[in-house]
Amino acid sequence: MRVRLFFLPGSSYYERGRPCFARFSLLVERNRGLVLGIGVESGALAPGEAAWRNLVAALLRIKMLPETIYIRGERFQRVLQLLCDELQIQLVPADCLPFLEGAVGFLSESMFGPADR
Numbered sequence: 001m002r003v004r005l006f007f008l009p010g011s012s013y014y015e016r017g018r019p020c021f022a023r024f025s026l027l028v029e030r031n032r033g034l035v036l037g038i039g040v041e042s043g044a045l046a047p048g049e050a051a052w053r054n055l056v057a058a059l060l061r062i063k064m065l066p067e068t069i070y071i072r073g074e075r076f077q078r079v080l081q082l083l084c085d086e087l088q089i090q091l092v093p094a095d096c097l098p099f100l101e102g103a104v105g106f107l108s109e110s111m112f113g114p115a116d117r
Contacts, residue, residue, distance in 0.1 A: 023047060025054035027062070028103050030070065035103050036062050048079035055080060059087075070094045 023045065027037035039054030059065065068090040071077065077093055084091040 023050040023054075025051065025058070026103055027055075027058040028097075033102060048076060051076045051079055052083060055083065065089060068092055070097060072097055 022043055023041045025037075025039040025041075026035055027039075028035055037054075037058035039050075039057055041050035041053055045053070055069075065087055066089055069080075069084060070092045071080065072094065074093040077091060081091055
């Protein structure tokens with residue numbers, strides 16, 4: 001199974017009475033575009049730590065190890081590479097992830113409303 005991990009910047013929530021930005025990640029199955037996992041971490045975490053935590057949580061949740069994980073660009077490759085090497089998962093940076101873009105658009109519209117507002 002091939003899956004893609006993507007980080008959606010942007011939403012806020014309250015933590016200890018103060019607004020806090022969240023770091024989102026999506027785990028999307030490549031062939032059908034199914035969202036297998038959604039992770040949310042505090043924006044106070046470093047982006048790399050949030051990426052690592054969300055990937056581990058998503059893999060534990062789906063109870064399988066994919067052959068390949070595609071990530072958008074190279075930004076998180078250094079952070080995730082050691083984990084993926086240990087689990088024998090190929091980590092591939094890509095410029096475009098079509099199913100993922102659709103899932104992100106749907107999530108964004110669900111959270112913030114249509115973009116043409």
